[in-house]
Amino acid sequence: MHVLRLLLICALLSLTIGGPARALTLLRDPDIEYALNQLAAPVLKAAGLSPARIDILVIDDRRLNAFVVDGNAIFIHSGLMLKMENAAMLQSVIAHEAAHIANGHLVRRPVAARNARTAAGLGAILAAAAAVAAGGSEAAGAVALGAQNTARRLFLVHTRAEENSADNSGLRYLATAGIDPQGAVDVINIFRGQEALSASRQDAYARTHPLSSDRYRLVKRLADGYKDRARPNPSAEYWFARAKGKLSAFQRSPKWTLNRAGESGYSDVKLMRQAIAHHRNSRLKKALGAMDAAIAQRPNDPYLHELRGQILMESRQSKAAVAAYARAASLAPKNALILGAYGRALLVTGQTGKARQLLEQARARDGRDARVLRDLAASHAKLGNNGMASLVTAERYAMLGRIRDAGIHAKRASDLLPRGSGGWQRAQDVLSASEAAKRRK
Incomplete structure (x- = not known):
């Protein structure tokens, strides 16, 4: 059975209550992230924020x-994405979170946990998210963060005053962008009544975003006042259908997907979903047929070529995958996730030197992809660059929360790399984090 690749970053930070340990993962897919950025751009601009600086x-x-948790990223659980019924609902979620950034609600969060672009910061964020999602794992969150304060109190829970402020601002952003404010009402309706439940039974959203009848009335009143400013946006609906369609095709059963592949009304999205379902059923010929039909409709779409490459790679057709990824990279030469996938395919086919170059480019553009770090370390090792291999391995372990292993490899890198070089300095950063973690124990 094929698993949802989507360039997973594993947090590997387990919880200590409520049954078996569970790790949170960050899904990295260039198509879904591009679609989310298309949906977010008008909202972020309305908030006075730069779409180029905030990742979804x-x-x-x-x-x-x-x-x-910082001004670099908005995190959305896949379950919430799949629960959204239209673009306006998802955009209202983005608007609300953007308001927390724009309104300065993050200043009380600890500096060490506020950078989603660093390996250690990302690990801490996913650990805290795991603690909150589990429903009150205060101790687990604190341990993962290396602090005495709880994960929830540190940076994931907003006050009711902050929620009201974000509702006011978020609805205003939607109105400015011409997005239907009813989406915000529909989202909050999903969670109505949560405040009557015990904390362990509430959705994670209700625990991190305090709900009340007064808050619902505020959102409804604001939405009614802004409804005349909504404008139809076919582009937003398309990208919403594409992001949700691809995500659901990987997360739902192939049978479920095939029965609903055409529900969005977009023929290329239908073909993409069919291709994923056939791929997960190990029907390569059908999967490639559907992908080729989708590409025929959008021949210059890099994300369709990237998905074709993924299907070929996972079907052990690595040489053909190289060609598909090369086409995707030529159409989106700055996309880190595509460059990383292309480098991976080249590495598998023995083109180590070129693979290392592409993987270095991918890491430089987006250092949060643990799989790129793994492949980059492998390429350095094959080329005899043992110091760099140890350094990149140390950085990957730091991202995954395996700080002890990170320290071991960082020490090895320090001994192998020229003292004072850029790589040596990066190794010192990991060593410092490792030593700090030891002192907190």
């Missing part, structure tokens, strides 16, 4: 939640 990232968790 998906956490692989069926529970419903969305949150921010």
Whole structure:
């Protein structure tokens, strides 16, 4: 059975209550992230924020939640994405989280946990998200963060005053962007009544975004006042259908997907979903037929070529995958996830030197992809660059929360790399984090 690749970043930070340990993962897919950025751009601009500086990232968790911890990223659980019924609902979630950034609600969060672009910061964020999603794992969150304060109190829970402020601002952003404000009402309706439940039974969203009848009335009143400013946006609906369609095709059963592949009304999205379903059923010929038909409709779409490459790679057709990824990279030469996938395919086919170059480019553009770091380390090792191999391995372990292993490889890198070089300095950063973690124990 094929698993949802989507360039997973594993947090590997387990919880200590409520049954078996569970790791949170961050789903990295260039198509879904591009679609989310298209949906977010008008909202972020209305908020006075730069769409180029804020990433929309998906956490692989069926529970419903969305949150921010710094000004670099908005995190949305896959369960919440799949629960959304239209673009306006998802955009209202983004608008609300953007308001927390724009309104300065993050200043009380600890500096060490506020950078989603660093390996250590990302690990801490996913650990805290795991603690909150589990429903009150205060101790687990604190341990994962290396602090005495709880994960929830540190940076994932907003006050009711902050929620009202974000509702006011978020609805205003939607109105400015011409997005139907009813989407915000529909989202909050999903969670109505949560405040009457015990904390352990509430959705994660309700625990991190306090709900009340007064808050619902505020959102409804604001939405009614802004409804005349909504404008139809076929582009937003398309990208919503594409993001949700691809995500659901990987997360739902192939049978479920095939029965509903055409529900969005977009023929290329239908073909893409059929291709994924056939691929997961190990029907390569059918999968490639559907992909080729989708590409015929959008021949210059890099993300369709990237998906074709993924299907070929996972079907052990690595040489053909190289060609598909090369086409995708020629159409989106700055996309880190596509460059990383292309480099991976080249590495598998023995083109180590070129693979290393592409993987270095991918890491430089987006250092949060643990799979790129793994492949980059392998390429360095094959080329005899043992110091760099140890350094990149140390950085990958730091991202995964395996700080002890990170320290071991960072020490090895320090001994092998020229003292004072850029690589040596990066190794010192990991060593410092490792030593700090030891002192907190």
